[in-house]
Amino acid sequence: MNPLLEVRNLCVRYGGITAVDGVDLDVMEGERVTLIGANGAGKSSTLKALAGLVAPAGGGFTYGGQDLQSIPPWQRVSRGLALVPEGRGVFNRLTIEENLLMGAYHRKDSSALPGELDHVYGLFARLHERRHQQAGTLSGGEQQMLAIGRALMSRPRLLMLDEPSMGLAPLMVEKIFEVIRKIAAEGVTLLLVEQNARLALALSDRAYVMESGRIVLVDTAAACMENPMVRAAYLGDGGG
Amino acid sequence: MNARSRFINWGAAVLVLALPFATHALLGQGWVRILDFALLYVLLALGLNIVVGYAGLLDLGYVAFFAVGAYCYALFASPQFDLHWPLWVLLPMGALLAACFGVLLGTPTLGLRGDYLAIVTLGFGEIIRIFLNNLNAPVNITNGPQGVSLIDPLHVGPWFLEKTYHVGGIEIPLVINIYFLFLVAVGLAIRLSQRLEGSRIGRAWAAIREDELAAASMGLNTRNLKLLAFAMGATFGGVSGGLFAGFQGFVSPESFTLQESVMILCMVVLGGMGNIAGVVLGAVLLSVLPEALRGLGGLQEFLFGKVWVDPSNLRLLVFGIALVLMMLLRPEGLLPARARQREFHESQ
Numbered sequence: 001m002n003p004l005l006e007v008r009n010l011c012v013r014y015g016g017i018t019a020v021d022g023v024d025l026d027v028m029e030g031e032r033v034t035l036i037g038a039n040g041a042g043k044s045s046t047l048k049a050l051a052g053l054v055a056p057a058g059g060g061f062t063y064g065g066q067d068l069q070s071i072p073p074w075q076r077v078s079r080g081l082a083l084v085p086e087g088r089g090v091f092n093r094l095t096i097e098e099n100l101l102m103g104a105y106h107r108k109d110s111s112a113l114p115g116e117l118d119h120v121y122g123l124f125a126r127l128h129e130r131r132h133q134q135a136g137t138l139s140g141g142e143q144q145m146l147a148i149g150r151a152l153m154s155r156p157r158l159l160m161l162d163e164p165s166m167g168l169a170p171l172m173v174e175k176i177f178e179v180i181r182k183i184a185a186e187g188v189t190l191l192l193v194e195q196n197a198r199l200a201l202a203l204s205d206r207a208y209v210m211e212s213g214r215i216v217l218v219d220t221a222a223a224c225m226e227n228p229m230v231r232a233a234y235l236g237d238g239g240g
Numbered sequence: 241m242n243a244r245s246r247f248i249n250w251g252a253a254v255l256v257l258a259l260p261f262a263t264h265a266l267l268g269q270g271w272v273r274i275l276d277f278a279l280l281y282v283l284l285a286l287g288l289n290i291v292v293g294y295a296g297l298l299d300l301g302y303v304a305f306f307a308v309g310a311y312c313y314a315l316f317a318s319p320q321f322d323l324h325w326p327l328w329v330l331l332p333m334g335a336l337l338a339a340c341f342g343v344l345l346g347t348p349t350l351g352l353r354g355d356y357l358a359i360v361t362l363g364f365g366e367i368i369r370i371f372l373n374n375l376n377a378p379v380n381i382t383n384g385p386q387g388v389s390l391i392d393p394l395h396v397g398p399w400f401l402e403k404t405y406h407v408g409g410i411e412i413p414l415v416i417n418i419y420f421l422f423l424v425a426v427g428l429a430i431r432l433s434q435r436l437e438g439s440r441i442g443r444a445w446a447a448i449r450e451d452e453l454a455a456a457s458m459g460l461n462t463r464n465l466k467l468l469a470f471a472m473g474a475t476f477g478g479v480s481g482g483l484f485a486g487f488q489g490f491v492s493p494e495s496f497t498l499q500e501s502v503m504i505l506c507m508v509v510l511g512g513m514g515n516i517a518g519v520v521l522g523a524v525l526l527s528v529l530p531e532a533l534r535g536l537g538g539l540q541e542f543l544f545g546k547v548w549v550d551p552s553n554l555r556l557l558v559f560g561i562a563l564v565l566m567m568l569l570r571p572e573g574l575l576p577a578r579a580r581q582r583e584f585h586e587s588q
Contacts, residue, residue, distance in 0.1 A: 051457050077459030089454025091447045093577075102447050105440075106459040147454075154459060 004029045004158055004189050005050070009059035012045040019045040021213035022059065027158065032190040034200040034221065036234055037210035043193040044086050046210075047160045050191075051083040052076050063158070078106045080157030084164065086193075088147040092136030096127055099135050099146055103153030113153075120149035123179050141172035148179065152188075159183065160191045165199065177203060197234035201225050209234075260419040261410065271531075272415040276487065278527040279422035280480050285507040285523035286429045286516070287476025292505065293514035293577075294442060295469035296449025298358045300501050301345065301365025305474040307372060307496035308341050309334035309481020314388040314491045315381070324392055331482045338478025339471040341368075346470035350463055353452070365501050373493040387492025394421065394486035418487055425483060426520075429476055433516050436472065445469055510566055512573030521574055530559050 005027040012020035020042040027033045035043050048054045050061060052073030060069050068076055082103075091099050100120060104113055121128035124145040130138065135146055144164055151159060164180065165173040177199050184190050184203065194200035201207055201221045209217035209230060217227065224230045263271045288302045312334040316325045345364045349357050376384030393402040401417040436442050444465050447455040456462045485491045503526065511522020536558065537551030566574070 053453060053457060072461070072463075073456045074459045074461045077457070083457045085454050085457050089451040089457070091450035091454070093450060094443065094446055098443055098446075102443065102455070102458050102460070105444060150458065 002029050003027065004031075005061060005063050005191070007046075007050070007059075007061040010046065010049060010056055010061060011058035012042070012049050012054055013057040014054075018057075018213055020049065020056075023210070023213070023215055025208055025215065027189060027191055030187060030189055031206065032184050032192070032204045034192045034194055034197075034204040034207045035210055036194060036197045036200060036207060036224075036230075038233075039195075040212075041210040042213040043210055044162050047083060047162050047191070047193055050160060051081065053083075074106060077154050077156075080155065081160070082151040082154050082156035082158070083160045084147045084151045084162060086162040086166065088140075088143045090135040090138070090143045090146050090150070092134065094135060095132050096135055096138070096146055097131040100127075100150050100153050103150035106154065116153050116155070120152055123152075123182060124149055141168050141176065144168060144172075144176055145179070148176070148183075152183065156188060158189045158191060160193075162193045163195060164192075165194060165196045173199065197230070256423065260416045264413070264416060269413065269415055272413075272419060274528060274531045276415060276418045276422055278524045279419065279426050280484055280487075281504065281507060281527040282426050282520050282523040283422070283429055283476055283480035283483075284504050285511070285519045286426075286433050287473045287480070288504050289473075289508050289514065289516070289519045290433065290436065290476070291469050291473035292508055293519065294437065294449070295445040295466060297349075297466060297469060298354060298361070299345075299470075299473070300358045300362040300498070300505065301368070302361075302473070302477060302504055303496045303498075303500040304345070304365045304368035305338040305341060305477030306481040306484070306500070307368055307493075308338045308474075309478030310485040310491045310495070311372060311382060311388070311481075312337050312478070313482035313485035314391050317392040317486070318388050319390050320383060320388050327394060327396060327482075327486065331479055334478040334482040335475040336478070338474040338481070342470035342472075342474030343467050345474075346467040350466060362498065362501075365496075365498060369493050369496050372496070382493075385493060387490060387494070388485075389490045391485050391489045391491065393489060394418065394483070396421065422483060425479060429479075430516055430520070437516070441465070441468065506563065510563070510573055512576040514577035515573070515575055518573050518575030518577070525574075529562065530555065533558055 003026045005025070007023055007025040010020055010023040011018065023042070023046055025035075025046070035046065037043050045054060049056045052068075052071070056069070060067060062068070063079070063081060068079070068081070091102060094102065097117070100117060101113065104116060107113070121131070126142055127145055127149055130142070135143065138146060148161070148164065161180065164176050168176065173196060180190070180192070181203050192200055192204065201224055204221040207219060207221050207224045208215050209224070217224070217230070219227065225235070260272050260275060263275060284302070284306060287305070288299060291297050291299045291302070313330045315321060316323045316330055316333070345361060349360050352360060372382045373385055375382040382388065393400065395401055399417070401421060402414050404414065405412045405417070444455070444460050447458070447460060448462055448465060452462060507522040507526045508519055509522075510526065511520065512518025533555040534551065536554050537547050540547050540549070540551070
């Protein structure tokens with residue numbers, strides 16, 4: 001397997017605060033990787049730096065063997081690097097279908113778009129029912145579905161999801177993860193940032209644990225689930 | 241289109257065409273002039289609506305583009321440099337120049353949002369005005385605070401609009417000629433706004449307005465899209481500036497103060513940001529209302545037999561109260577964009 005994403009010594013700073021402090025991270029083609037960690041560990045900042053939404057203060061990464069540092073975010077998307085942002089970021093006053101089409105904004109092959117829409121509606125039947133409704137009227141879970149669907153519209157090779165379960169009812173979280181599993185089964189490489197470590201580890205191949213901007217543990221997802229430190233800190237298993 | 245809306249459209253068209261004649265006959269020249277200015281304000285408000293309403297970029301220096309268009313016309317069609325270029329050259333030139341200034345304003349503000357953007361645009365508006373005020377030395381370009389006068393009157397091909405024409409016994413004086421010229425400009429601006437709103441670019445602007453970070457992560461080139469919004473909005477300002485200069489025959493930096501920018505923004509917000517009909521209504525209302533309130537002195541005399549409060553002071557007070565009331569009663573604007581209306585009423 002080839003590494004699709006190779007992050008080396010990535011640093012992100014906001015003013016004097018170091019959010020990401022020398023992160024090394026690899027994602028193989030077709031792999032499902034989870035980044036777990038507490039609030040403020042630097043997970044979201046790592047994803048934002050990869051998507052080009054914040055400029056790294058040091059280090060860098062290659063994607064498909066290419067250095068994308070100097071490439072603006074809108075061109076990263078057209079190379080198959082898609083981010084589902086934290087807090088979903090749906091466009092409230094656009095309809096669901098308009099939101100989805102926004103995800104394919106950079107695509108020149110407009111004849112393929114109806115097919116892409118059908119693909120997303122196939123994954124999320126709820127969105128199809130409400131496609132002419134304004135996104136702001138959707139529930140939180142439906143907005144998360146929309147945000148994921150919108151990112152899929154760009155036909156990503158690497159899909160980065162930032163806290164897809166945030167603020168959702170347990171039943172809805174299950175549903176969202178079911179779809180994420182389906183997306184992975186279609187061959188999309190996943191980089192998942194998640195607080196719900198149990199669900200995230202269950203669908204991942206490998207996991208990185210992040211603390212105060214640093215990677216403190218790398219292992220297979222199965223091994224992480226057995227790791228006493230992970231169990232105590234992220235799986236709510238006080239007994240070890 | 242059903243029969244009823246077709247009827248309404250035809251009714252509106254007849255009303256708009258007959259309005260200057262009726263006004264001229266009933267209220268006199270001065271009021272037709274007010275209508276002419278109202279149309280210029282409609283043009284300005286439609287331009288600012290692209291920036292504020294569509295792309296969500298708060299611009300408090302919009303009058304700068306009006307000034308650029310006006311001075312472009314004034315300098316190339318007056319004895320100032322003894323140039324007398326025709327309207328069909330100067331209007332596109334003014335629009336283009338204003339667009340360049342739009343990009344000039346946009347570039348340093350790309351990373352700014354909300355209040356910070358407003359402050360920078362406010363500064364930009366003032367810079368342009370102060371430049372115009374001071375560009376009379378060492379080389380006299382703008383004639384400084386005295387302004388440029390004796391600007392060539394507007395004429396379209398062989399029709400000199402300052403002449404009074406007679407068509408079938410109906411007298412058509414300057415102010416009515418101008419009204420129709422401005423009406424054509426407003427019509428084109430409305431058409432263009434409608435096209436933009438429904439286009440791919442219009443949707444991208446809406447996405448940036450809603451959530452810029454998400455828009456960028458979707459692969460939207462937010463930099464170019466924002467610059468385009470500034471440039472497109474500025475062209476409307478440039479064109480109306482040219483028309484203003486030709487109509488007035490005189491421009492000076494006095495006409496391009498911050499107050500004008502604020503007024504145009506009020507028109508957009510009060511009318512209904514993002515909705516063309518609302519913006520047009522807001523512009524007409526806010527440009528006609530202060531003039532209509534000049535009648536307050538006469539009203540006092542009629543009611544009380546004498547003038548109690550200086551009408552020019554009272555006029556501003558009543559105007560201010562009217563603005564506050566409108567915002568309290570309809571915070572979403574008089575004719576809001578449909579989506580906006582829903583948001584406001586859901587939260588109540």
